[in-house]
Amino acid sequence: MPAHLPLLAPSEGAVCCGTVTGSVISVEDAERTARVFKALGDPTRVRLLSLIAASADGEACICDLTEPVGLSQPTVSHHMKQLVDAGLATREQRGRWAYYRVVTDALGAASQTLRP
Amino acid sequence: MPAHLPLLAPSEGAVCCGTVTGSVISVEDAERTARVFKALGDPTRVRLLSLIAASADGEACICDLTEPVGLSQPTVSHHMKQLVDAGLATREQRGRWAYYRVVTDALGAASQTLRP
Numbered sequence: 001m002p003a004h005l006p007l008l009a010p011s012e013g014a015v016c017c018g019t020v021t022g023s024v025i026s027v028e029d030a031e032r033t034a035r036v037f038k039a040l041g042d043p044t045r046v047r048l049l050s051l052i053a054a055s056a057d058g059e060a061c062i063c064d065l066t067e068p069v070g071l072s073q074p075t076v077s078h079h080m081k082q083l084v085d086a087g088l089a090t091r092e093q094r095g096r097w098a099y100y101r102v103v104t105d106a107l108g109a110a111s112q113t114l115r116p
Numbered sequence: 117m118p119a120h121l122p123l124l125a126p127s128e129g130a131v132c133c134g135t136v137t138g139s140v141i142s143v144e145d146a147e148r149t150a151r152v153f154k155a156l157g158d159p160t161r162v163r164l165l166s167l168i169a170a171s172a173d174g175e176a177c178i179c180d181l182t183e184p185v186g187l188s189q190p191t192v193s194h195h196m197k198q199l200v201d202a203g204l205a206t207r208e209q210r211g212r213w214a215y216y217r218v219v220t221d222a223l224g225a226a227s228q229t230l231r232p
């Protein structure tokens with residue numbers, strides 16, 4: 001039996017909304033929703049989000065992210081750009097380094113989209 | 117501040133578990149999690165799930181899915197295989213046609229993984 005989900009408002013730049021199992025999702029909402037899940041559809045990006053969320057104050061320097069995922073800084077930057085573009089993380093340049101935070105509201109909105 | 121999420125048990129063939137924002141997710145859990153989100157990371161697949169969930173009795177014949185998404189049956193079959201392989205849908209062959217259902221528990225598990 002299809003469950004009904006609330007329609008979600010975009011928040012903090014998150015491009016996620018619409019319902020997956022409520023009523024039939026529109027093409028536009030399906031595109032927005034898929035964009036977020038595509039960003040989450042890579043194990044390195046899932047680990048990066050997790051590492052950032054688990055960091056002190058919920059913020060991580062890119063300089064501390066390369067070693068745990070075993071990838072070069074340009075590769076980590078590329079993954080982080082996809083997360084930022086999907087509204088799942090924010091980036092702040094401070095001096096030499098970029099610092100990232102998870103957009104908890106965007107994860108929450110994506111979570112809501114799937115809730116049965 | 118990182119939120120804490122419960123560790124999820126796999127359910128009904130869903131390959132989703134682990135936590136994204138609780139503690140640092142393991143490589144294995146990140147791979148399982150990403151596999152599910154990769155399947156969700158395509159607008160056609162999001163629409164197919166939505167169409168199936170909204171169908172009578174929560175079940176849809178592939179013969180009723182091609183027209184709404186405007187794609188050929190082999191292409192829809194290919195998308196559905198990715199959803200089935202990710203544990204997000206089940207497939208039953210009855211005579212000439214395949215019938216699909218959404219695995220609500222798997223969507224729920226994926227939703228939990230992201231919950232702030």
